[in-house]
Amino acid sequence: xxxxxxxxxxxxxxxxxxxxxxxxxxxxxxxxxxxxxxxxxxxxxxxxxxxxxxxxxxxxxxxxxxxxxxxxxxxxxxxxxxxxxxxxxxxxxxxxxxxxxxxxxxxxxxxxxxxxxxxxxxxxxxxxxxxxxxxxxxxxxxxxxxxxxxxxxxxxxxxxxxxxxxxxxxxxxxxxxxxxxxxxxxxxxxxxxxxxxxxxxxxxxxxxxxxxxxxxxxxxxxxxxxxxxxxxxxxxxxxxxxxxxxxxxxxxxxxxxxxxxxxxxxxxxxxxxxxxxxxxxxxxxxxxxxxxxxxxxxxxxxxxxxxxxxxxxxxxxxxxxxxxxxxxxxxxxxxxxxxxxxxxxxxxxxxxxxxxxxxxxxxxxxxxxxxxxxxxxxxxxxxxxxxxxxxxxxxxxxxxxxxxxxxxxxxxxxxxxxxxxxxxxxxxxxxxxxxxxxxxxxxxxxxxxxxxxxxxxxxxxxxxxxxxxxx
Numbered sequence: 023x024x025x026x027x028x029x030x031x032x033x034x035x036x037x038x039x040x041x042x043x044x045x046x047x048x049x050x051x052x053x054x055x056x057x058x059x060x061x062x063x064x065x066x067x068x069x070x071x072x073x074x075x076x077x078x079x080x081x082x083x084x085x086x087x088x089x090x091x092x093x094x095x096x097x098x099x100x101x102x103x104x105x106x107x108x109x110x111x112x113x114x115x116x117x118x119x120x121x122x123x124x125x126x127x128x129x130x131x132x133x134x135x136x137x138x139x140x141x142x143x144x145x146x147x148x149x150x151x152x153x154x155x156x157x158x159x160x161x162x163x164x165x166x167x168x169x170x171x172x173x174x175x176x177x178x179x180x181x182x183x184x185x186x187x188x189x190x191x192x193x194x195x196x197x198x199x200x201x202x203x204x205x206x207x208x209x210x211x212x213x214x215x216x217x218x219x220x221x222x223x224x225x226x227x228x229x230x231x232x233x234x235x236x237x238x239x240x241x242x243x244x245x246x247x248x249x250x251x252x253x254x255x256x257x258x259x260x261x262x263x264x265x266x267x268x269x270x271x272x273x274x275x276x277x278x279x280x281x282x283x284x285x286x287x288x289x290x291x292x293x294x295x296x297x298x299x300x301x302x303x304x305x306x307x308x309x310x311x312x313x314x315x316x317x318x319x320x321x322x323x324x325x326x327x328x329x330x331x332x333x334x335x336x337x338x339x340x341x342x343x344x345x346x347x348x349x350x351x352x353x354x355x356x357x358x359x360x361x362x363x364x365x366x367x368x369x370x371x372x373x374x375x376x377x378x379x380x381x382x383x384x385x386x387x388x389x390x391x392x393x394x395x396x397x398x399x400x401x402x403x404x405x406x407x408x409x410x411x412x413x414x415x416x417x418x419x420x421x422x423x424x425x426x427x428x429x430x431x432x433x434x435x436x437x438x439x440x441x442x443x444x445x446x447x448x449x450x451x452x453x454x455x456x457x458x459x460x461x462x463x464x465x466x467x468x469x470x471x472x473x474x475x476x477x478x479x480x481x482x483x484x485x486x487x488x489x490x491x492x493x
Contacts, residue, residue: 255411264417
C-alpha cells in the first residue's frame with residue numbers, strides 16, 4: 023500500500039473495496055475554524071432544515087449506503103438496511119432532543135431584570151467513529167453537533183472509511199458545506215493528532231475503552247475541551263425464574279450474536295440461576311447451532327457475517343483457547359470457518375470455575391456463562407466488571423427487577439428485552455470504562471452546547487445603599 027493511502031477491504035471476500043488519500047489534520051482544522059462563524063450565525067431553523075434535507079438524501083441513497091455498509095463491515099444486508107433506517111430516524115430525534123435539553127428559559131427577576139438561560143455551541147468538534155456501525159453511530163454525534171451550531175471534523179474508522187465518506191456526501195448534497203462537515207481520512211495517528219489539536223474545541227468519541235482512555239488521558243490537562251466518551255462494555259445478562267425458556271434463549275442469542283457480537287451493547291456474560299441452567303443452556307446452544315454465518319448478500323440471508331478482519335478473528339480464537347486452558351468448559355466451540363477470511367462460529371463457554379476471569383471486552387461472537395445459586399450472587403456477578411454500559415434481567419418478578427435496577431451499575435438496564443438496540447430516544451451511555459457520564463443519543467445535545475446564564479435589563483439601573491460616606 024502506498025504511503026499516504028488508506029485501503030478498505032471487504033471482510034467477507036478479502037477484496038479491495040476502496041482506497042483514498044489520508045488527510046491533513048492542520049488543514050482540516052484551519053478550514054473548520056474559518057467556517058464556524060458563518061455556520062453558527064445561521065438561524066437555528068435553517069440548520070434544522072438542512073439536517074432534514076440530509077435525512078432525505080439518505081433516503082434517496084438508502085440502497086447504495088446499505089450496500090456499502092454491508093460490503094465494508096461484512097454485516098448482513100438486512101442489518102445494514104436497519105442501520106440506514108436508524109440514521110434517518112436520528113434526525114427528528116435529535117431535533118426534539120435539542121429543543122428538550124437546551125431550551126431557552128426566562129423568568130422575571132423583579133427589579134433585577136430578566137434571568138435567562140440560553141445555549142451556545144462549542145465551536146469545532148472532532149467526531150471519531152467506529153467500524154461496527156460506521157454510519158449510525160457517527161451520526162449520533164454529527165447531527166446534534168451541527169444542529170447546535172458547531173462545525174465538525176469527522177474521522178471515520180480506518181476500517182470503514184468508505185461508508186463514512188459516502189455518509190458525508192449526503193450531508194454535502196443537503197446543503198451542509200464541505201467546510202462545516204469535513205471528513206478526515208487517516209489511521210490512529212491522525213485521530214490522535216486531531217484530538218490533541220489546539221484548534222479543536224471538543225471530542226465526541228464512540229469506540230473501544232482503550233482508545234477512549236487514551237483520549238481522556240491526552241486531554242486531562244485541558245478542561246476547556248468538551249470530551250464525550252461512548253465506549254464498550256463487558257455486559258451482563260442475568261436469567262432468573264421464568265417459564266418462558268425458549269423466549270429467554272432467543273433474547274440471549276440475539277443479545278450475544280447479532281452483528282457477529284460486534285456491538286458495544288452485546289451481552290458478553292450470561293449469568294444463570296442454577297435451577298434453570300440445563301434447560302436454558304440446551305436451548306441457547308440449539309438456537310446458536312442453527313445460526314447461519316455468511317456473506318452479506320447470501321441467500322438464505324445469514325444471521326451474522328464475519329468479524330471485521332483476520333486480526334480480530336485470530337484474537338477472539340486465542341481468547342477462547344485461553345478461557346479453555348484456564349478452566350472454562352466449552353458449550354459451543356469457536357470455529358474458524360474459513361482459514362483466509364474472518365468468519366467465526368458463535369461460541370459459548372462456561373467460565374464458572376475460571377478463578378480469574380479477564381474483565382475485558384471480547385468484541386465478537388463469544389459469550390461466557392456463569393452459574394449462580396441466589397439473586398445476590400447474580401447481582402454481584404453482574405457488577406464484577408470495571409465497565410458499566412448495559413445490563414439486562416430476563417425473568418424474575420417486579421421485585422427482582424427493582425433490586426436489579428437499583429444495584430447494578432450500568433447506563434442502560436433492561437428487563438425481558440435484549441441488551442442490543444437501545445432506544446435513540448433515550449440516553450445511551452455508561453459508567454466506569456464504558457463512558458464518562460456524557461451519554462449519547464437523546465442526551466447528545468448536552469455535549470454539543472453549553473448553557474449561558476444571563477440577567478438582563480433594557481437600561482442600566484443600580485444604586486449602592488450601604489457602606490458609602492455621605493456625599
